[in-house]
Structures are given as structure tokens and as C-alpha cells.
Amino acid sequence: MIHPTITLITERIKARSQVIRANFEDKTAYQAEQGKGRASLSCGNLAHAVAASCRQEKQQILDFTRANLAIVSSYNDMLSAHQLYKNYPDQIKSALQSLGHTAQIAGCVPAMCDGVTQGQPGMDMSLFSRDLIAQSTAFSLSHNVFDATLLLGICDKIAPGQLMGALSYAHLPTAFIPAGPMPTGITNDKKVAVRQQYVAGEVGKDALLEMECQAYHSGGTCTFYGTANTNQLVFEAMGLMLPGSAFVAPNTELRSALTEHASLALAAMTADSANYRPLVDVFTAENLVNGVVALLASGGSTNHTIHMLAIARAGGLVLTWDDISELSDIVPLLAKIYPNGPADINAFEQAGGVPALMKALHERGLLNSNVKTVFGEFADQLTQPAITDSKLVWQPVGESSNAEVIAANGQAFNQTGGTKVLKGNLGQAVIKVSAVKQEHQFIEAPAKVFRCQHDVEAAYQAGEFTGDCVIVVSHNGPAANGMPELHKLMPILGNIQKAGHQVALVTDGRLSGASGKIPAAIHVSPEALRGGTIGMIKDGDIVKLDCSTGLLEVAVDFDQRQPVQLDTEASQITWGRDIFKVMRENVGGADEGASFLF
Numbered sequence: 001m002i003h004p005t006i007t008l009i010t011e012r013i014k015a016r017s018q019v020i021r022a023n024f025e026d027k028t029a030y031q032a033e034q035g036k037g038r039a040s041l042s043c044g045n046l047a048h049a050v051a052a053s054c055r056q057e058k059q060q061i062l063d064f065t066r067a068n069l070a071i072v073s074s075y076n077d078m079l080s081a082h083q084l085y086k087n088y089p090d091q092i093k094s095a096l097q098s099l100g101h102t103a104q105i106a107g108c109v110p111a112m113c114d115g116v117t118q119g120q121p122g123m124d125m126s127l128f129s130r131d132l133i134a135q136s137t138a139f140s141l142s143h144n145v146f147d148a149t150l151l152l153g154i155c156d157k158i159a160p161g162q163l164m165g166a167l168s169y170a171h172l173p174t175a176f177i178p179a180g181p182m183p184t185g186i187t188n189d190k191k192v193a194v195r196q197q198y199v200a201g202e203v204g205k206d207a208l209l210e211m212e213c214q215a216y217h218s219g220g221t222c223t224f225y226g227t228a229n230t231n232q233l234v235f236e237a238m239g240l241m242l243p244g245s246a247f248v249a250p251n252t253e254l255r256s257a258l259t260e261h262a263s264l265a266l267a268a269m270t271a272d273s274a275n276y277r278p279l280v281d282v283f284t285a286e287n288l289v290n291g292v293v294a295l296l297a298s299g300g301s302t303n304h305t306i307h308m309l310a311i312a313r314a315g316g317l318v319l320t321w322d323d324i325s326e327l328s329d330i331v332p333l334l335a336k337i338y339p340n341g342p343a344d345i346n347a348f349e350q351a352g353g354v355p356a357l358m359k360a361l362h363e364r365g366l367l368n369s370n371v372k373t374v375f376g377e378f379a380d381q382l383t384q385p386a387i388t389d390s391k392l393v394w395q396p397v398g399e400s401s402n403a404e405v406i407a408a409n410g411q412a413f414n415q416t417g418g419t420k421v422l423k424g425n426l427g428q429a430v431i432k433v434s435a436v437k438q439e440h441q442f443i444e445a446p447a448k449v450f451r452c453q454h455d456v457e458a459a460y461q462a463g464e465f466t467g468d469c470v471i472v473v474s475h476n477g478p479a480a481n482g483m484p485e486l487h488k489l490m491p492i493l494g495n496i497q498k499a500g501h502q503v504a505l506v507t508d509g510r511l512s513g514a515s516g517k518i519p520a521a522i523h524v525s526p527e528a529l530r531g532g533t534i535g536m537i538k539d540g541d542i543v544k545l546d547c548s549t550g551l552l553e554v555a556v557d558f559d560q561r562q563p564v565q566l567d568t569e570a571s572q573i574t575w576g577r578d579i580f581k582v583m584r585e586n587v588g589g590a591d592e593g594a595s596f597l598f
């Protein structure tokens with residue numbers, strides 16, 4: 001039996017999305033009706049599209065009975081998660097060639113890393129890269145010579161952006177091809193400990209760098225449960241990749257077999273086949289809700305409270321923070337992966353991975369099971385891939401094999417999900433409580449107000465945090481400076497907490513998916529630059545944050561205060577940020593997906 005709240009929220013999303021979904025479906029149907037893209041091109045158009053292909057490939061692409069797949073890749077050779085994609089196009093092309101089909105690298109999208117840009121100017125452009133990637137994906141597909149789309153993308157803004165772009169070509173069958181996580185390095189707890197020692201002056205930079213290089217050491221996604229791995233888990237739960245494929249280790253026989261299988265399966269479901277399965281049939285309100293449920297049950301990244309709204313909008317659906325919050329009230333926390341616990345994503349995979357989590361959720365009636373996936377039906381999502389007798393097979397997934405990482409049958413780590421919405425006289429904000437200890441889930445303390453994360457660091461070094469406080473970092477919203485992640489503050493706030501003080505963060509900026517132990521009301525909307533009251537808080541104002549009641553309140557009558565006039569553009573003229581002004585001016589609020597596209 002499906003939980004009534006799942007049905008209620010799914011139906012609610014459909015009802016409020018009626019008009020834009022109808023427009024989305026009409027647009028997609030129109031594109032489908034035009035037939036094979038290649039057939040509508042002139043001879044000159046076609047000649048350009050195959051000019052660089054070898055003779056055999058050229059003939060196959062010009063033979064419209066064969067499938068030609070678009071590869072939209074985020075490969076670059078400096079980002080660990082994306083570096084693995086180097087040989088994927090060749091592997092995909094040679095698998096397809098065995099059946100006379102082809103693939104072309106339709107385009108490469110930019111891919112930036114929040115680990116590299118944390119605390120740096122580049123971070124101010126990070127969130128905007130998602131929408132730019134959506135546009136780049138649409139550019140890649142715009143040559144219109146393709147029958148299906150393979151998305152090679154993993155990390156934080158890249159995979160959401162690719163999906164948003166692919167949704168503008170939702171008449172094509174579309175799938176993600178994941179590449180897998182890096183092997184486990186030193187533990188995340190050790191990583192955090194050394195960082196806290198460094199900011200407290202107890203170890204030097206050499207020790208810090210050595211530790212960081214042991215944590216980040218080879219190809220693959222980072223092993224904590226940050227935004228990249230949340231993308232993978234959520235998109236598998238939404239049926240957008242092969243079941244059980246998200247976290248299979250790189251460079252294994254199984255990983256290669258999955259990539260080849262996905263390519264061949266997609267080539268067999270193009271518009272001219274009886275198995276035609278366009279993205280529009282898979283990207284539904286039902287699958288969207290399944291993705292949000294999986295996000296909550298796994299304690300996933302807070303960035304997804306922004307990305308899921310923007311992705312939904314790209315597919316003609318309106319998802320709200322209230323939907324997420326109400327789902328959070330009925331979805332238990334069933335996985336404990338760092339920062340929610342000590343285990344990493346490899347331990348999660350060994351415990352049964354996404355299929356085991358889906359099985360546990362399904363048994364509780366928390367998933368819509370009347371859905372199609374890219375490659376099959378809902379039941380397939382409860383199976384795991386394996387190589388048996390040199391063949392790729394899927395077997396029914398068992399119970400969790402490690403109850404410390406995926407809760408044992410009928411058990412839960414927490415009765416409610418990881419993410420809540422806070423409301424009060426600052427508007428609304430998001431908080432992730434899955435890693436916040438119970439005793440830190442309520443705080444009432446004086447504000448210490450900053451406009452920039454580096455000023456918090458300076459105040460900490462000057463010994464200014466000597467008691468309970470709520471650190472407010474305003475003017476860090478999407479319109480102000482692109483809404484950077486403020487994850488570098490975590491070791492500092494961790495040390496203030498360790499010193500025995502109550503501490504919380506309140507900001508209109510973001511945090512990394514890897515943040516979690518400090519109570520943090522983030523994505524405060526409306527943001528300060530657009531008149532949000534967060535910009536009017538003064539040092540000493542009493543801020544109350546109560547996770548149990550969902551309250552974020554400042555004991556102030558804001559009607560008596562004037563907004564602070566701050567020239568945020570002055571900080572945006574260097575390191576390329578000046579050419580992103582058009583995005584800052586046009587971006588929507590975080591509670592609408594922080595997009596400049598819609």
C-alpha cells in the first residue's frame with residue numbers, strides 16, 4: 001500500500017503544474033512528430049554533420065535505419081570524477097558498432113569542482129554553471145542528428161544541468177552513464193579532525209596538505225555523501241540510469257559491461273522502434289517524488305533542495321520546499337553515509353547500494369511504483385547487477401548487509417528524513433538535521449553578523465567567539481554573488497562547538513553537501529540583496545532556531561529597520577565574475593531553484 005502522503009504530494013505537484021506540464025508535453029510531442037532529426041536536414045546540413053566521420057561511420061549515420069546516439073560529456077582531465085570519462089566515447093562507439101549503430105560526441109559541457117573552488121572567487125560562478133551546462137547540453141543536441149542521448153556527467157552542477165538541458169529534447173530516449181566513486185582513502189572523521197587542528201593552530205600546512213591528498217587521491221567521485229554522490233543516488237532512484245549502476249567501482253569488468261549495456265539498450269528504444277521510450281515518459285511527477293524520497297531517506301545534499309526545483313521546472317513540474325518538508329516528515333532516515341555517519345559511499349554500495357535503499361522504501365510504501373524507468377519498469381530498480389559466467393545479469397537485491405550503513409529490515413536511523421524547511425520572520429530557509437546531534441537542534445543566542453565568510457575566519461583568528469552565538473552571513477544569495485558554498489566555515493564552527501558553546505549558521509548562501517554537524521539555516525529566502533530581512537539583522541539580535549518546530553525567528557520588529565545598502569557588485573569584478581552579471585540580475589530565488597532560465 002502506498003503511503004497517502006506520497007500520493008497526496010504527487011497529485012498536488014501534478015495539479016499545480018498542469019499548465020506548464022501541458023506546455024512541456026506539447027513541445028516535446030511537436031518535436032517527436034517532426035520525425036528523425038536527420039531526415040529534416042538538408043544535404044548540406046548532413047554533410048557538415050558527418051564531414052569528420054570515417055567512411056563506414058558516415059554511411060551508417062546517413063543510413064537512417066541505424067541509431068546515432070549523442071554523447072554529451074563533461075570530461076576533463078583534472079576533475080577526478082570526470083577524468084574517468086576519457087575513454088567512454090570509444091568504448092560506447094565500439095559497443096554500438098557491433099550492431100551497426102553510431103555515436104558522436106555531440107558536445108562537451110563545462111565542469112567545475114566545488115572542492116577546488118571552496119572559499120575561492122571561482123565559487124561565485126559555481127551555481128550559475130548548472131544553467132550554463134543546461135544551455136550547453138541543448139547546444140550539443142541542437143545539431144538534431146541524434147536518436148537518443150547519453151549523459152556523461154556526475155558532479156554537483158554538471159549532472160543536474162545536463163538533465164535540465166536534455167529535458168528540452170525530451171522526445172529522445174535519454175540516460176545517465178555513471179563512472180563510479182574513487183577507492184576509500186583516509187576516513188572522513190580523520191579528515192575533519194586534522195582540519196580542526198589546523199584552524200586551531202595545532203598542526204601546520206604540510207600536515208594538512210598531506211592529509212588532504214590522502215583523502216583525495218585518484219579518479220572517481222569523492223567518497224563522502226556530498227552533492228555529486230547525491231546526484232547519482234537520486235537519478236538512479238528516478239530511473240534515469242541502469243539499476244544498481246550508480247556506485248559500481250571504476251575500472252572493473254562490471255562497470256564496463258554496464259556502460260556497454262546502457263548504450264546498446266538506448267539504441268534499441270529509438271522513435272522508430274516498438275520499444276520507444278522518450279525521456280518525457282520517464283520524467284514524471286511520480287519519478288520526481290521518488291527522487292525526493294530517496295534524497296531524504298539517504299540524508300542527501302542540501303544543494304538538491306535547489307537543484308530538484310530547477311530540474312522539475314525544466315520538465316514542466318513545480319516542486320516546492322513545502323513538498324520536500326512534508327515528505328521529510330514521513331520518510332525515515334535509512335542510510336548513514338558521511339557526513340551523517342562515519343561510512344563512505346563505497347561502504348553504502350557494499351551494504352546493498354541504491355537497490356537496497358529502494359527496496360526498504362518500497363516495503364514501507366514510500367515510492368510510486370506505477371512508473372517507467374529509462375530501461376524498464378519499477379521492479380527492475382530492486383535488482384542489482386553482477387557478472388555471472390561472463391554475462392551481465394540483474395539479481396533481486398537482498399536486505400542491507402551492513403545495518404550500520406543501511407538500516408536493517410524495519411529499522412531506521414531516524415523517524416524523519418534529513419531535510420527540513422524553517423520559517424519565521426526571515427522568510428524561509430533549509431536545514432539538514434540528519435547529522436546534527438539532538439542537543440544542537442535548538443539554539444537561542446545573539447547574532448554575530450558578517451557579509452563575507454573570510455571576515456568570519458578573521459574574527460575567529462582574533463579570538464572573537466567566546467560564547468554562544470548565531471553566525472549570520474548575509475548578502476551571499478544568488479543575486480548578490482552567485483550563492484557560494486560556505487563550507488570552509490565548518491572547521492571553525494566545529495571548534496566553537498567543541499569549546500562548549502552553542503553555535504549555528506544562518507545565511508542566504510549555500511553549504512557543501514559534505515557539511516552537516518553544525519545546525520545551519522541556509523538558502524534563506526528572500527536573500528538580503530533582494531530586500532530579505534536577513535540583511536537587517538544586527539550584532540546582538542537574539543536569533544532562535546528550533547528544528548523540532550521548524551522555526552527561524554529573530555526577536556526584532558523588522559518594520560522598524562532599513563535594508564543595508566551594500567554594493568555587492570564591487571566584489572564581482574575580478575576572476576571572470578564580471579561577465580556573470582547578467583545571471584546575477586536575472587536569477588530567481590533559492591526557493592524557486594536559483595535559476596536564470598525560468
Ligand SMILES: O=C(O)C(=O)C[C@H](O)[C@H](O)COP(=O)(O)O
Nearest residue numbers: 114115118226227487512513514
Ligand atoms: O558536495 C558538495 O556539495 C561539495 O561542494 C563537495 C566539495 O568537494 C566539498 O567542499 C569538499 O568536501 P570536504 O573535503 O569534506 O570539505
